[in-house]
Amino acid sequence: MQSSFAPAATPKTKAAALDTGSKSISTSTKPTDFPSQLRQKLQSKVQTIEKHKVxxxxxxxETCPKCGREEVYYTQLQLRGADEGSTTFYTCKCGNRWSQNN
Structure with missing residues (x-):
């Protein structure tokens, strides 16, 4: 009859067991393996919004240099260093786009 236990450790196998630098262990789990109420609260809920309503x-x-319209859309982004100004991007309804470094 064969034993299902590991053989007794010898000095040689103990030294091999201590050498963990060349070994790696990987495991994988799924969130469902460890259910929690907090994890359920963190799951986002997707809400569909029609584009034209937002x-x-x-x-x-600001005056558009192409058509002269006096009200345009804008967005500001920090493209350069934090100690420098941001860049403002303008878009007019006529389709003209331009930018200005502040």
Whole structure:
């Protein structure tokens, strides 16, 4: 009859067991393996919004150099270093786009 236990450790096998630098162990789990109420609260809920119902553009009183319209959309981004100004991108309803470094 064969034993299902590991053989007794000898000095040689103990030394081999201590050499862990060349060994790696990997495991994989799924979130369902460890259910938690907190994890359930963290799951996001997707809400579909029609594009034309949400206005995400900011308006500013700036004159379009192409058509002369006095109100255009703008967005500001920090493209350069933190100690330098941001870049403002303008978009007019006529389709003209331009930028200005502040």
């Amino acid at each position: 206005n995400t553009h900011a308006l500013i009183d």
